[in-house]
Amino acid sequence: TKTAGPHIVTSQSEEPRNPAVAFHWLSFAYQGLTDIPYDAILTQEDALEVLDLSYNLPYWNPALLGRLERLSTLILDSNRYTSHVKFPYMPSVTTVCINKNRINNLPLFVEEIRRKFPSIRILSMMNNEAAPSYFNGGSLAQHIDYRQYVISQIPSLEILDDTEVLEEERVQARRTYRLQRGGLSGRKKDDSSRKHIQGRPNSIRRQ
Structure with a gap:
């Protein structure tokens, strides 16, 4: 096992109780x-x-990591995490960055994020298979569909990837998907385009 020392930054606005060991x-x-x-x-x-x-x-x-009761930001980029990762319950965390991993099942992963990070406001998962974009060859339609699904399932999000969540996106996401509760895929309110969505690779299947 390789071990190494951390890069440590203390808060400038608050003096730690023990400057030798307390870091933010x-x-x-x-x-x-x-x-x-x-x-x-x-x-x-x-x-x-x-x-x-x-x-x-x-x-x-x-x-x-669930023992970190004051943690607000967790950064896990490029660590080979898959859609099956299991996080502890972390109600203090508002930002999760998990870019460039091996996440390919969006409903499964989003459900885990929604359940374990109830206060989340910022989620970045760019350059994962489940997050189609220009980073990985996804089409614009796939990218929009991905954003709508994530926004519909995590209504507290203010920023998804590198883009602010707009009110019109929230409205469209609510129209397109229902909030899942324990299932692995969102339910589509309007089935008129189901065939088109299911025929597109890397998109969410709306049932």
Whole structure:
């Protein structure tokens, strides 16, 4: 197991109770780690607000991150996560970045995000198969369909990927999809274009 020290940033607006150990931002990005460095992270559970674990090698189990009760931002870019990742319940988190992973089942992944991050306002999952865009060869129609589905299932979102969620998008998303509750796909309110949607690769199937 490779271990490395974090890049640490303290808050400028608040003095930590113990400046030697209390930090608000930890980054372990680009260190080629093979395990989440819980020993270092959990010593900051009373203060940590931003955690960056991007660009490491393994598919990590994030279960113990649920102990970070003040965490607001979790960055997990390029870590080989799939649609089956299981997060702990983290009600304090408002921002999740999980770009450039291996997420290919959008309904399954979005349901996990919605359940485990009830306060989420910003979600970035660009350059995943389940998020078609110009990054991965997706068409404009596929990209719009993807955004409508995610917005319909996570109504609290204010920013999806690199774009603000507009009110007209919310209205259209509500018209197109119903909020799923425990299922793996949203239900379409209007079935008139079902055949067209199902025939398109990498799009959500509306049932």
